[in-house]
Amino acid sequence: MFKKIFLFLLFIILFFLTSSTKNLSLSTTSSTLEDEFLKSISQYKSFNPEMIDLYYQEYLLNHNLVLSLNKINVPDFFNRQNMFPSFTFEGGPFVNKNYYLTKNFIPDDLVPVTISKVNRKNEVMLINKTALTYAKLLFEDAKKEGMNLVVFSAYRSYIKQENLYQQANNKNYVAKAGFSEHQTGLAIDIATLDTGLTSYFEKTREYEYLTTHAHLFGFIKRYPKDKNTITKYPYEAWHYRFVGPELAKIIYEHNMTLEEYIYTYVALN
Numbered sequence: 723m724f725k726k727i728f729l730f731l732l733f734i735i736l737f738f739l740t741s742s743t744k745n746l747s748l749s750t751t752s753s754t755l756e757d758e759f760l761k762s763i764s765q766y767k768s769f770n771p772e773m774i775d776l777y778y779q780e781y782l783l784n785h786n787l788v789l790s791l792n793k794i795n796v797p798d799f800f801n802r803q804n805m806f807p808s809f810t811f812e813g814g815p816f817v818n819k820n821y822y823l824t825k826n827f828i829p830d831d832l833v834p835v836t837i838s839k840v841n842r843k844n845e846v847m848l849i850n851k852t853a854l855t856y857a858k859l860l861f862e863d864a865k866k867e868g869m870n871l872v873v874f875s876a877y878r879s880y881i882k883q884e885n886l887y888q889q890a891n892n893k894n895y896v897a898k899a900g901f902s903e904h905q906t907g908l909a910i911d912i913a914t915l916d917t918g919l920t921s922y923f924e925k926t927r928e929y930e931y932l933t934t935h936a937h938l939f940g941f942i943k944r945y946p947k948d949k950n951t952i953t954k955y956p957y958e959a960w961h962y963r964f965v966g967p968e969l970a971k972i973i974y975e976h977n978m979t980l981e982e983y984i985y986t987y988v989a990l991n
């Protein structure tokens with residue numbers, strides 16, 4: 723009998739204990755951790771006071787304020803159906819199948835590509851100035867190792883992308899105008915002259931070198947293998963995106979896509 727009463731009391735105590743920790747009320751006495759959490763998270767623009775309990779539950783799991791905000795505010799980020807204007811993060815404008823650049827977006831820091839590239843009639847190949855500085859270092863380093871990297875494509879205007887899309891036989895492989903990362907001036911297609919942008923490139927030393935060294939110069943492989951459910955692009959061995967060496971290091975070391983980086987480190991609105 724006493725045993726039953728004891729168990730019953732224990733159950734009641736446990737019930738109240740668990741329900742009180744679940745309730746993060748802003749007005750009642752909260753612990754230091756909760757205070758600090760509230761102070762830090764409320765500084766973000768995307769912070770919604772009504773969601774505080776949900777943010778906190780997330781935070782207890784992942785200890786990342788930005789990730790907690792994004793998981794609650796934008797739960798459908800990897801599976802978005804709608805289109806949104808591109809936003810700029812520390813690595814430049816974010817562009818994918820759901821985030822687009824407008825027709826008017828023309829990067830103002832474009833310069834001619836002065837490293838090894840394919841020459842096409844009536845075309846001056848352009849690229850972001852900082853991306854070129856780093857690409858130069860990358861190409862020089864590869865050359866020291868006896869390899870010859872070649873740029874096949876860099877900046878592409880909205881109009882040019884529009885034409886490419888209209889001419890494409892298989893529209894799955896060509897981005898719609900506004901949705902191509904090449905419009906940022908920060909994307910670059912690199913391969914060897916022999917292979918071009920084909921799967922044969924993956925069999926070259928240059929490919930191996932790029933895969934393991936590009937991040938040191940601020941470039942990430944933007945559409946990696948086995949990540950196509952996230953990027954919504956098939957594997958592209960040659961397509962690199964400049965984000966700067968600091969971000970590239972994080973992305974490379976964590977085996978992330980740009981989408982995953984954004985979701986983890988950039989508070990989305």
Ligand SMILES: [Zn+2]
Nearest residue numbers: 909910911961
């Ligand atoms: Zn590309």
